Amino acid sequence: DTVLTQSPALAVSPGERVSISCRASEGVNSYMHWYQQKPGQQPKLLIYKASNLASGVPARFSGSGSGTDFTLTIDPVEADDTATYFCQQSWNELTFGSGTKLEIK
Amino acid sequence: EVKLLESGGGLVQPGGSLRLSCAASGFTFTDFYMSWIRQPPGKAPEWLGVIRNKANGYTTEYNPSVKGRFTISRDNTQNILYLQMNTLRAEDTAIYYCARTYYRYWYFDFWGPGTMVTVSS
Numbered sequence: 247d248t249v250l251t252q253s254p255a256l257a258v259s260p261g262e263r264v265s266i267s268c269r270a271s272e273g274v275n276s277y278m279h280w281y282q283q284k285p286g287q288q289p290k291l292l293i294y295k296a297s298n299l300a301s302g303v304p305a306r307f308s309g310s311g312s313g314t315d316f317t318l319t320i321d322p323v324e325a326d327d328t329a330t331y332f333c334q335q336s337w338n339e340l341t342f343g344s345g346t347k348l349e350i351k
Numbered sequence: 352e353v354k355l356l357e358s359g360g361g362l363v364q365p366g367g368s369l370r371l372s373c374a375a376s377g378f379t380f381t382d383f384y385m386s387w388i389r390q391p392p393g394k395a396p397e398w399l400g401v402i403r404n405k406a407n408g409y410t411t412e413y414n415p416s417v418k419g420r421f422t423i424s425r426d427n428t429q430n431i432l433y434l435q436m437n438t439l440r441a442e443d444t445a446i447y448y449c450a451r452t453y454y455r456y457w458y459f460d461f462w463g464p465g466t467m468v469t470v471s472s
Contacts, residue, residue, distance in 0.1 A: 279458040288448055288462040289396065295456050332395060336457030339414075340398040 360466030373449030
């Protein structure tokens with residue numbers, strides 16, 4: 247299985263820019279997707295195929311990368327962005343990263 | 352508006368069975384692949400399997416971790432997705448989500464709120 251590695255946690259202040267990384271154990275082309283999960287809620291799709299914004303998602307969110315290294319960027323960060331962010335690849339089976347918990351100071 | 356609503360979760364003893372349902376509305380159910388995904392508390396989601404759309408014969412695929420124990424089916428007249436779970440183990444304890452699946456790139460564009468399954472004696 248393709249393992250996706252994410253840093254466990256980040257803390258930023260409102261108005262700042264934050265980059266959340268996801269590294270794949272093998273190349274996944276551009277078949278990387280990002281989800282936001284707020285406490286007690288289901289995941290919500292933010293970005294699909296590395297850099298495409300899902301419907302209804304604010305333009306503050308963007309994605310980049312290909313191959314093994316991917317980044318979700320939020321600029322500027324707002325207090326409501328407090329959540330855990332998961333990456334998911336669909337090039338080799340379907341696997342999720344362990345998530346990055348974003349705290350807004 | 353796309354809506355997915357899971358039901359059928361609860362407490363079950365090890366070795367037992369459970370069937371989950373997911374009621375779908377707001378889209379043409381037969382046009383879409385549908386997946387089940389689970390998430391143990393505090394952990395990452397795990398994709399369990401998919402049932403394809405009408406154009407692809409409603410065929411299924413499973414994660415090897417549950418293949419042979421879990422079965423996905425769908426009632427296309429009532430727009431309901433099912434997950435039959437047999438021989439349940441403690442490690443199957445999780446929130447179970449149904450998710451609409453975009454077949455071309457295999458991402459999950461809508462998720463239900465989930466239903467909790469606890470396997471314990």
